[in-house]
Amino acid sequence: MEKYHIGQEILKEVKAKCPSVAAFARELCKSNSATYEIFGKTSLDTDLLLKVSKLLDRDFFREFSEKCLNGEVAVVDKQTAENCITLLLPNDKLHAVSPRQTMDVVEEYFLMPRKKPLVIFYSGARSRNLPRLVCKKGEEIYGEGMVRKIRLEPAELMHFELGVMSLAKMPQKVVVIKCTMARDYNSHVLIAERLAEESGKHVVLLCLDPIHIPTLPNGRVVLKSLAVSTFSSWNQRAHIFLADDKEKRFAYLIELFQAIKGKGYMDRIYDSIEDNENWAGTLKDLLEEAKQNLTTYEDIVLEESSDKDNRQVEYHQVSTIQPTVNDLNRSEGISHIRTHLRYRMIKETGEIFEYEPMSFDQAKEMMLKLAT
The missing domain is CATH 1.10.260 (434 Repressor (Amino-terminal Domain))
Structure with missing residues (x-):
């Protein structure tokens, strides 16, 4: 226990x-x-x-x-103190974190004793502000001059590794390493881990991830993400997450790819409520879970009315993602995805008493109309 x-x-x-x-x-x-x-x-x-x-x-x-x-x-x-960050950032999977929560995680990392480095993947849209904000947060906590910022090119990895012992002796409490684009970040994380262990400093590694979902010549759709491959290899030895932008690009692409594979949040919802006598309770629980864990989740009220017992009824539409026009018009791998569902509930009690499945074609028609 x-x-x-x-x-x-x-x-x-x-x-x-x-x-x-x-x-x-x-x-x-x-x-x-x-x-x-x-x-x-x-x-x-x-x-x-x-x-x-x-x-x-x-x-x-x-x-x-x-x-x-x-x-x-x-x-x-x-x-438990060293692993406390997992309460804000569970290591069960790679999390895409909102801009506001990103700095909450960074702050907690700086304030608690750590042995592991913190690895933050981000998009080009955040390349200017994120490193500055991370350094600023470090100086707010440890004082001016207590953050060492380093720009690391792939060609400099060997030279940087040789200088780890010297860097460990420097007075700064925080080392923020901004990595330029690389084919992979395995060596970067290894060096950051060594620096954190030998110095006791808080080491933050900032890495670019040009995440995208291409189609291979054989027609297979794949997710290309340096963050995903790095997390698979290093999640037990480093704290790793995706610092999303205001457009929620990381969260959107990861959930879109899961939906293409038939393993998205909405797939789980549909699979759990079909042929389930207790579907209403299950649906409510899963919608609440999606709301807590998925930043792209939306639940809107389409209309309100009264039933025969004069109770107020709300007609809701929920979506785990809103596919873009470009993705809706993709010719491969997307026509089967499930991203939307509608339900009715009693407003006063929150009791769900009916749901309506939405096919991809229905969702596509609705979203294309909204886009025009």
């Missing part, structure tokens, strides 16, 4: 109820760094625990007392 970790439980509640960790820190009258230290603790003093309980409207004092009596409390702080 997994042990109860009071700090991680508090962080989960903060994520659910507060706009940011910084906002919670202000309510708690503590600095950001002191607040992040709480998330790594397996026990807290009584006064602080009561204050946290009141702010988050959850009785952590009672929970903690019960877990202590049952011997279910975690006792090792160090490892």
Whole structure:
């Protein structure tokens, strides 16, 4: 059985109820760094625990007392503190993170003790601002002059590796390495890992990813992404994520490719509710999960009406992605994808009582009309 970790439980509640960790820190009258230290603790003093309980409207004092009596409390702080970033950035899969949440993850990485490097993949649209924002966040936390920014060309890898020992002795607390375009980033991550281990510094690796979905000569559709291949090899030894842009390009292309393979969020929804007597509850749960985990998810109310019992009924349309006109007109691999669904629910109770499948042709016709 997994042990109860009071700090991680508090962080989960903060994520659910507060706009940011910084906002919670202000309510708690503590600095950001002191607040992040709480998330790594397996026990807290009584006064602080009561204050946290009141702010988050959850009785952590009672929970903690019960877990202590049952011997279910975690006792090792160090490892959980080092892996605490997984609460904001689970390592179960490669996550595409929104611009706002990107800096939340970066801030947490800087404030908690780390052994692993942080690898951020981003698109050309963010190439100017993201490195600057990461460096700025590091200086906000550690002070001016405490961030070392390095631009790394592929041809300089060997020379850079030879200088790792010297760089480890430098006074800066943070090293931000902006990598220019490369065929792969395996050597870059390996060097960043070595630097982080030998120096104890926070090492951030910024890598470009020209993600796209081409069609091979044999007609097979594939996802070309340096981030995906790097995550597959290194996710146990580095924190890796996609820093998405405001157009959500990374999230869109990854979900589109999953839909092409028949493994998208909407495929899972349809497969779970078809021939399911309890489809309404399952549908509601899966829609909530998609809303939490998929930044491209949309749920709009098409109309409101009253039923025969004079109850207010909402007619919803949900989509996991909105395929672009170019993708809708692709000649290969896309005509079967499932991205949309409609349902009706009682407004007062949130009870779903009917759903309507939407075929690709129906969704395509609707979206092409909207585009003209």
